[in-house]
Amino acid sequence: MNIIKFLDSLSDPELMKTPVSRRNGLKSLQQKGKELALVSIPFALAATSKKTAAATMAMPAAMFQASPTEVLQFALTLEYLERDFYQMGLDSGVIPTADRDVFGLIRDHERSHVDLLFAALGDAAFAAPEFDFSGGLGLDPFNNYAQFLALAQGFEDTGVRAYKGQAGALIDNNTLLEYALQIHSVEGRHASQVRRMRGEKGWITRNNTTLPDAFSAIYAGEQNTVQLGIDLAGRFPDFGGVDAVTEAFDEPLTMEEVNAIASLFLA
Amino acid sequence: MKKPIINVEFADQGADGKLTSRRRFLKTTGLLVAGSGLFMYSCSKDSLEEELLTADAAADVRAGKAFNLGKGDLAILNYAYVLEQLEAEYYRQVLQGDYYINQASTEERQILQDLYYHEVIHRDFLKIAISSVAPPGKVAPDLIFDFSSVDFDDKTTVLTIAQVLEDTGVAAYNGAGNLLENIDYLLVAGKIVSVEARHAAAIRDLLDPGSTNFASDDVLVDLLGTGQAYDRATDPRDVLAAVAATGFLETKIIANNVPTE
Numbered sequence: 001m002n003i004i005k006f007l008d009s010l011s012d013p014e015l016m017k018t019p020v021s022r023r024n025g026l027k028s029l030q031q032k033g034k035e036l037a038l039v040s041i042p043f044a045l046a047a048t049s050k051k052t053a054a055a056t057m058a059m060p061a062a063m064f065q066a067s068p069t070e071v072l073q074f075a076l077t078l079e080y081l082e083r084d085f086y087q088m089g090l091d092s093g094v095i096p097t098a099d100r101d102v103f104g105l106i107r108d109h110e111r112s113h114v115d116l117l118f119a120a121l122g123d124a125a126f127a128a129p130e131f132d133f134s135g136g137l138g139l140d141p142f143n144n145y146a147q148f149l150a151l152a153q154g155f156e157d158t159g160v161r162a163y164k165g166q167a168g169a170l171i172d173n174n175t176l177l178e179y180a181l182q183i184h185s186v187e188g189r190h191a192s193q194v195r196r197m198r199g200e201k202g203w204i205t206r207n208n209t210t211l212p213d214a215f216s217a218i219y220a221g222e223q224n225t226v227q228l229g230i231d232l233a234g235r236f237p238d239f240g241g242v243d244a245v246t247e248a249f250d251e252p253l254t255m256e257e258v259n260a261i262a263s264l265f266l267a
Numbered sequence: 268m269k270k271p272i273i274n275v276e277f278a279d280q281g282a283d284g285k286l287t288s289r290r291r292f293l294k295t296t297g298l299l300v301a302g303s304g305l306f307m308y309s310c311s312k313d314s315l316e317e318e319l320l321t322a323d324a325a326a327d328v329r330a331g332k333a334f335n336l337g338k339g340d341l342a343i344l345n346y347a348y349v350l351e352q353l354e355a356e357y358y359r360q361v362l363q364g365d366y367y368i369n370q371a372s373t374e375e376r377q378i379l380q381d382l383y384y385h386e387v388i389h390r391d392f393l394k395i396a397i398s399s400v401a402p403p404g405k406v407a408p409d410l411i412f413d414f415s416s417v418d419f420d421d422k423t424t425v426l427t428i429a430q431v432l433e434d435t436g437v438a439a440y441n442g443a444g445n446l447l448e449n450i451d452y453l454l455v456a457g458k459i460v461s462v463e464a465r466h467a468a469a470i471r472d473l474l475d476p477g478s479t480n481f482a483s484d485d486v487l488v489d490l491l492g493t494g495q496a497y498d499r500a501t502d503p504r505d506v507l508a509a510v511a512a513t514g515f516l517e518t519k520i521i522a523n524n525v526p527t528e
Contacts, residue, residue: 105482108496112494116491164457168453184457185441185460188461202465227458248459249462250461251458
C-alpha cells in the first residue's frame with residue numbers, strides 16, 4: 001500500500017469510525033490508571049509555549065512543517081511497526097534464548113510508546129496498519145536471525161532520526177516536545193544495543209552501514225560534519241578525526257524520507 | 268542564616284513519578300560522594316525563585332572561581348558546555364588510568380576512547396558556538412575539576428561513574444529541550460542527546476553484558492501510566508545539584524537566571 005495514500009486516508013473521517021480504534025485504546029489505558037483518560041487528550045495538542053514567533057522567523061518559508069497531530073500520527077505508525085516487528089519476532093522463535101530479554105524489553109518499550117501516542121492523539125488516533133516485514137525484498141526476518149537483527153537495527157536507527165527530524169515541528173508544544181525527546185533517547189539506547197549485538201559500534205560512523213543496499217537511505221546524511229554552520233571536519237585530528245565528528249552527532253531525517261523507508265514494510 | 272545564592276531542591280523523579288530525595292539518587296547510583304559546596308541550600312522549601320547574588324558569590328565570579336550561566340538560550344548552551352566539559356575531563360582521566368590501560372578489553376577500550384573523543388567534540392563545538400554569539404565574559408570558562416575521589420584503576424568504579432554521567436547527560440538535554448527558544452539550538456541539542464543515549468546504553472551493557480541493563484527500569488521513568496519506557500527529562504537546576512553532589516566540579520555554577528519554561 002502506498003504510504004502517501006495511507007497517510008492521506010488518515011484525514012478521511014470515515015476511517016475514524018473503524019471498530020478497532022480509540023475505544024479499545026482508551027480501555028487498555030484505563031487499566032493503567034484512571035487519570036490517563038482525563039489528562040491524555042486535548043492537552044497535548046494545544047500550544048503551550050511562547051516560542052511561535054521565534055520559531056516561525058527561524059524557519060525557511062519553503063520548509064514543510066507538520067502539525068503536532070501529524071507528528072504524533074507519524075510517530076504512532078513507526079511505533080506500531082516496531083512493536084509488531086518485535087512481537088512477531090518473539091512469537092516466531094527466531095530469537096535465541098540469550099537475547100530474548102533484550103528484545104522483550106525493547107518490545108515492551110515500543111508497546112508503551114504506542115499507548116502514549118495513541119492516548120495523546122485522542123480522536124486522531126488509528127489502529128495499527130498491516131505490515132509486511134519481508135520489505136518487498138524477500139527478507140525472512142522471522143526465520144533468519146541475522147536478518148531480524150539487521151532490520152531491528154534499521155528500525156531503531158530510523159526511529160532515532162525520525163523523532164529528531166520532528167523536534168522542530170513540536171517547538172510550540174512544551175509537553176509534546178518533551179515526551180518526544182524522552183522517547184527519542186530510548187530509541188537511541190535500543191539502537192546502540194542492537195548495533196553492538198551485530199558487532200557494530202553503538203554509534204553511526206559517517207554514512208557507513210552493513211545493511212542491504214536497499215536500506216542505505218537509513219544512513220544517508222550521517223556523514224555530515226557541519227553543525228550550526230560550523231564545519232567540524234579537520235578540527236579534531238587527535239580525537240578521532242572525521243569519523244568521530246560524524247559519530248558525535250546523529251542527523252535527522254525528514255518525514256518524507258522516513259515514510260519512504262517505512263513504506264517498504266507496509267502490506 | 269546566610270542568604271542563599273540559589274535555592275536548589277534536588278528532586279529525583281522515581282518510577283512512580285513522585286519526587287524523592289537526593290539521598291535516594293545517590294544510593295541508586297551506588298556513589299558515595301561528598302558535596303563540594305557548589306550550592307548553598309536555602310532554608311526554605313520554596314523552589315526556584317530568582318535571588319540576588321550575595322557579596323561572596325560576586326567576589327567568586329570576579330576571581331574566576333564561579334560562573335553565572337546567564338539567561339535564556341545562552342544559559343542553556345553554557346549549561347550543556349559545562350556538562351560536556353565534565354564528561355570530557357572525566358574520560359581524559361579514565362584513559363590515563365590503570366583499568367583502561369592494563370585491564371580493559373579491546374571493546375571496552377574502543378568504547379571509552381570513542382566516548383572521550385565524542386565529548387571533546389561536543390565540548391569544543393559548544394565553545395565555538397557560544398563564543399560566536401556571546402562575549403568572552405559570558406562564555407563558561409575552562410572549569411576546574413577534582414576527580415581525586417575516583418579510583419581509575421577499578422573497572423566497576425570507572426564504568427559506573429561513566430554510566431551516571433551519560434544517563435545524567437541524557438536527562439539534562441531532554442529537560443533542556445523545551446526551554447530553548449531558538450529552533451537551531453533545539454535541533455543541535457537533539458543531535459547530541461541521542462548520541463549520549465547510545466553512550467549510556469553501551470556503558471550499561473559493559474557493566475552487565477547482554478542484559479536489559481542498557482535501558483532498564485532503574486533509569487527509565489513512566490509517562491501517563493503507559494510504562495517505564497522513557498528517559499528522564501530533568502530540570503537544569505536539578506541536574507546541576509546532582510553534579511554538585513558528586514564533588515567533581517570545583518568551579519561554582521550560578522544558575523539563578525536559567526530558564527524554567
